[in-house]
Amino acid sequence: MNQRLENEKAEGRPALEPTPTQTAEVGTIPVVAEELVVDTKAVTTGKVRVHKLVRERTEHIEVPLLQDTVDIQRIVINRVVPAPPPVRKEGSTIIVPVVEEEIVVTKRLILKEEVHLIRRRTKVSAARDVTVRREEAEVERVDSQGRPLPTKVTPEVHRPTPRVRRRSSIIPEN
Numbered sequence: 001m002n003q004r005l006e007n008e009k010a011e012g013r014p015a016l017e018p019t020p021t022q023t024a025e026v027g028t029i030p031v032v033a034e035e036l037v038v039d040t041k042a043v044t045t046g047k048v049r050v051h052k053l054v055r056e057r058t059e060h061i062e063v064p065l066l067q068d069t070v071d072i073q074r075i076v077i078n079r080v081v082p083a084p085p086p087v088r089k090e091g092s093t094i095i096v097p098v099v100e101e102e103i104v105v106t107k108r109l110i111l112k113e114e115v116h117l118i119r120r121r122t123k124v125s126a127a128r129d130v131t132v133r134r135e136e137a138e139v140e141r142v143d144s145q146g147r148p149l150p151t152k153v154t155p156e157v158h159r160p161t162p163r164v165r166r167r168s169s170i171i172p173e174n
Helices: 002-010
Strands: 046-081 088-090 093-103 107-143
Touching: none
Parallel strands: none
Antiparallel strands: 046 107, 088 093, 093 107
């Protein structure tokens, strides 16, 4: 205990005089407790490899196409009208009136002619060469050391080929 008092004086701390209770040595008994911690870790037990192949083939297909043809007829009318007639549609015929101003003592509209556009639709067949692609996947399972494992046979999946549709029109369809 005297040693401690001398150390405190050397360090610049005020030295306390020992009391009768401090002169006895105090012992410390450590208390030890064990705790159990459970954890998991990932372990690789196997792998899967996928090899993908793309195969192409050319197929010859028949594609139905629609064609519109327009016949033009000019019909002379030569009739006086109070206002320009609107463009109109009668069945598959679109009628476009053509007017002209004629100077007389008064101004009046003369319907000079009508242009009749007659629509006829025909269906023709056209042949095209189309490239079709199909993917095939090969799956290989391997263990943790990379050795191939036996595989199960999977059925092959077939999907229908998409249809190609094209439209062309000279005359609007309203």
